[in-house]
Each structure stands twice: as C-alpha cells, then as structure tokens.
Amino acid sequence: MQINDELVVSIEKLSNLGFGIAKSEGFVIFVENACPQDVVKIKITKLNKNYANAKISGFITPSPHRVEPFCPMQKVCGACQLQFIDYDYQLELKREIVQDAMNKIGHLDIEIPKPVPSPQIKAFRHKIQYPVAQTKVSKRLLAGYYKPQTHDIVNIKYCPIQPEICDKIIEFVRATAPTCGVSGYDEKHHAGDLRHIVIRNSASTGENLVVLVVNSNQNNENFSKLAKCIFDKFDEVSGVCLNFNPKKTNVIMSNDTLCICGTPTINEKILDKTFMIGANTFFQVNPKSAENIFRYVKEYIADNFESPVVLDAYAGVSSFGICVSDVCKTVVSVEENKSSTDLARKIAALNSISNVEINNMDAGKFFAAEKRKFDTVILDPPRKGCTVQSLDEAVRLCKDTIIYVSCNPATLARDLKYLTEKGCRVESIQPFDMFCHTFHIENVAVIKV
Ligand SMILES: C[S@@+](CC[C@H](N)C(=O)[O-])C[C@H]1O[C@@H](n2cnc3c(N)ncnc32)[C@H](O)[C@@H]1O
Secondary structure: OOOOOEEEEEOOEEOOOOOEEEEEOOEEEEEOOOOOOOEEEEEEEEEOOOEEEEEEEEEEEOOOOEOOOOOOOOOOOOOOOOOOEOHHHHHHHHHHHHHHHHHHOOOOOOOOOOOEOOOOOOOOOOEEEEEEEEOOOOOOEEEOOEOOOOOOEOOOOOOOOOOHHHHHHHHHHHHHOHHHOOOEOEOOOOEOOEEEEEEEEOOOOOOEEEEEEEOOOOOOHHHHHHHHHHHHHOOOEEEEEEEEOOOOOOOOOOOOEEEEEEOOEEEEEEOOEEEEEEOOOOOOOOHHHHHHHHHHHHHHHHHHOOOOEEEEEOOOOOHHHHHHHHHOOEEEEEEOOHHHHHHHHHHHHHOOOOOEEEEEOOHHHHHHHOOOOEEEEEEOOOOOOOOHHHHHHHHHHEEEEEEEEEOOHHHHHHHHHHHHHOOOEEEEEEEEOOOOOOOOOEEEEEEEO
16 A cells, blocks of 8 residues: 555544544555545555555545535534534444443443433534634734644634634624734744633523633733723623733643633533633533533432432532532542632532532542542543542542543543452443534443442
8 A cells, every 4th residue: 555545445433533444455544534334435645554544535425424514614624523424423423432442442341322412513612712823914813723733723703513602702802902902823933912712601691701811921901901892892791811821832721810801700500500610610611411411420329329428539610519419418529720629619609518528639649648438439530531549549438439420432441441450340331422523522430349
C-alpha cells in the first residue's frame, strides 16, 4: 500500500475517535467522515507501520444511516463530527465503542445497553468557548470552533447545537469589540486582546454569563467598556466577567476572574435543586442529559440503601452530593478546585442542605487520610480516570458499592479491569449521551466491592 493509492472498501465500524474503520491487506484503515455500512472509494493519505489514514474519494453504496447534516458548517467545523449519521444509529455506534472498550481493555464479559439519548439533539450545549482572532488587513474579529486538526478558526454565525441567544451575543461581541478598542488575539505572536468568548447559559432560566478571556493580567477602560456594552444590550445576560490569561498557553482560562457587570454566577435547575455556575466552575455542558444521570444515581442509592453515608469524589460543585442528599444520611464530597468548593458551599446553603460536607483537597490525599467508611463511593474523575492508589483507597473506604461516572470509555475500562482483579464485581454499565454528534459518551458503572 502507498500514499495516494485508491481502493474500494467497506466501512465495518466506528473507531473510538469517530473514524470509519476498514481493512485491506491486513491493514486497518481509519477513514475520515465515513459511516459503517458505507462502501466507498478511498484515497490513502498517511501510512503508518500498522495502520493507514484515508479520505473518501467516491461512493459506491452509501450507508443507509447517512443523513443530511442539519448544520451547513458541519463539513468545515470540527465540533459535530458525526452529524451526518442518523441519531439513533449514532447511539448504537457509541454503544459498540463502549462494548469494545469493556471487552478489549477491561476484559469484561458484560452486555452494554443502548445509551440513554440526550433529551435534545439541537440547542443542547450550554457552555460555549469560542477562540477569537482577527483578520490581518481589515482587522475584523473572527470567533468560532477550530477546523479539525488545525488552529484555523471557522467564523461561526449560527450554531444549531447551542441556544440561539449565544449566536446573537457572539455576533455582538465581534462587531462591538473593535469599536471599544479591543482587538482579536494573534496566537502566533501572542499579541492582541481577546482570546476567547465563553458563555455559560442556563437551560432552565435562560440566563447567560459572558466571560471575555483577555491576554492581559489586568482590566483597562476598553475591556470595561466592552463588558458594559454587552451587559446593556442583552436582558438575557445576567453578568459579564473578564478572565485574565496573559500566558502563552492552550489552557483557555486562568483562575483570575473579575466580574465587571451584573452577577458572577447564573442559576441552573437540576432535579429539584438550584445550582450556581461561575466562569471557572465545572458543570456538565448538557444539563438536561446530566439530569438523567443524576436521577439514575439518586434512584440507585434510594432503591438500594436506607439512609446511607456517601462519598462524592471529584465532586465539582458537589453536583452528585447535592442531588442525592435527600436520600442520604450524610454526603462527604471532595474536590481540588477551590472556586468549585466555595461555590458548592453557597449552593448547599441556597438549597437549605446541611448534610453535605464539602472538602477542598486532592481526592487521593483525602482518601488516604480518611477513617470513615461509606456505603457508596461516587467517583467522577476527569478523562484520564483514577490513579491506582485512588482506586485502592476507594475500595478500602467503601462498604458496598462504587458508582463510577466516566466521560472516557477507555480509562473506565482500564480502571474496571483493575477493580475486578482486586475482587470487585461490575454489576452494570449504562451509557448516557451528553455530547450528541461526537464520539464522546458518558458512562455510569455500578461496582460491588
Ligand atoms: C468530570 S468533573 C466532575 C464534576 C462533578 N462530579 C459534576 O458532575 O459536575 C471532574 C472534577 O474532578 C476535579 N478533579 C480533578 N482531579 C482531582 C483530584 N486529584 N482531586 C480532586 N478533584 C479533582 C476537577 O476539578 C473536576 O471538578
């Protein structure tokens, strides 16, 4: 096989990164924008030792699951890789990705059910983070997602996966920033002002918190003027903040945020609880789908335990702890991000909850020092999963059930393999679709220790 070779292949399945998988001469070929059941002509674009990459150059028989993407920008923007596949089949493909990970990485003999669908497949995304740049000659601001595998911004005017108001706010910022003397960021030369526009939108109240991430360590008149213009223009905007990020880094926000107008948080309702979301706080981007997960975990605890003591680790704003608090005797939560734990205390007070203990600490260190035992331990780590030490400690602290919530099937499978080797039993794994039209999938695993 050579680069630029053309061949006809059948797409067998979807890889865990959303590429179509075909096979030829013992080679695995990852094909861009391909759907299982496609029979296509492909052109090899890259050759590696054991696999190749390819692009579709023509169709022989398109998969019956292909649909017209509802977004005209789908082909150029990197955000919705799978939007050309019908939603029901997207769910089946994600189920197969989880099944594969559990069989191959986790060595688990367990049947994965179909994911619980997202309640909405449009306008479901409530956290928007657009990088900003400006054109060289006319100095027009550009804001949108990056083209796949590049840092070239697709200047997005309309994005159907987010609430319409966000398009309007971003359009206003694009037009108004230059009139306030605020320029777009030049990533190459680490120059210019506005690096990102971040919007936190509440699915339940419609409020918006706008965060202007600036290439500066302090406020100035121009930034304040822009913030005030945004705040005055939109009734739906309840606060405008500046986030100061002068470092040469790919990290979007620093920990340094200043509220310029209105309030620094918005309110979101999940089940019967009110959450506050700030500029830097972790909160699920699809609150309606997240609500399904919180309900599932709460019902599991209520159905299986009488007045249990629960540990909520990697807690963010203690979302699980607060949601399950009324079916628990006590919840102990642990989270390392201080702005999240500060907010968690305010959220507990806002909901008149007094049985959630909130700890600002590294989970591993907290586990190692902890003497109490817990009926249920909830683990909701970042994509990289848990450390072996944290898993050992979670088992030591747990009397009965670990509920492991994960946004990465591969690290979940790895951690489940480790827990199984230690003698734990995986009772069930339920996927939930939070990130429609992408290969991402959230899972809740119930493990008996
Ligand atoms: C996937 S989020 C889950 C947050 C929360 N459970 C929720 O659903 O909103 C993971 C959280 O773990 C926190 N985190 C990451 N590493 C940690 C560590 N070593 N110790 C404690 N918390 C950590 C992050 O700050 C983040 O809030």
